[in-house]
Amino acid sequence: MNTAERYIECTIPILPVSDLARSTQFYTETLGFSLDWSSGSISSVSRDRCAIMLSQNAEKAAPTWVWIGLEDDTLFHVYRASGVKVLQEPKNWSWAYEMKFEDIDGNVLWLGTEPCDDLPRQDQEAKLSSEPTP
Numbered sequence: 185m186n187t188a189e190r191y192i193e194c195t196i197p198i199l200p201v202s203d204l205a206r207s208t209q210f211y212t213e214t215l216g217f218s219l220d221w222s223s224g225s226i227s228s229v230s231r232d233r234c235a236i237m238l239s240q241n242a243e244k245a246a247p248t249w250v251w252i253g254l255e256d257d258t259l260f261h262v263y264r265a266s267g268v269k270v271l272q273e274p275k276n277w278s279w280a281y282e283m284k285f286e287d288i289d290g291n292v293l294w295l296g297t298e299p300c301d302d303l304p305r306q307d308q309e310a311k312l313s314s315e316p317t318p
Contacts, residue, residue, distance in 0.1 A: 196228075196235045197250040199291045204240040210288050211238065214266050249292040257281060257297055268293075276303040 201207035208227045211217040217229035217236070225240040236250060252259075260274055260283045271292060272284035280296035281303070287293060299305060 198237040201238045201289045207238050247290040252295045254297045276300050
């Protein structure tokens with residue numbers, strides 16, 4: 185038994201995909217993930233020791249979203265340059281500097297870093313614009 189009272193080893197999002205081979209190729213070749221393993225209708229891909237599972241048989245009622253925390257915004261530029269569909273250009277909020285992309289199955293990859301101190305924050309600007317003027 186773990187004496188450190190740690191019960192959760194990790195969490196791994198499982199994204200529904202329509203064509204496992206095509207999606208695995210997108211994640212490995214376009215997004216720079218590595219293929220960890222593939223078995224039947226499910227694959228695991230990872231980057232920087234963080235995994236995402238791709239499942240061809242997963243129920244899909246709506247696109248699935250996954251948050252990917254980053255050390256810096258380098259992948260914003262890499263993914264845009266690779267032609268990954270941009271859903272939201274970079275925005276700076278009090279909780280994160282973020283950008284959203286869409287994979288080939290419509291799943292949302294929500295990438296973010298710590299907020300940028302040198303950029304205005306969207307939520308603070310919205311608050312200021314909604315305050316009544318004297």
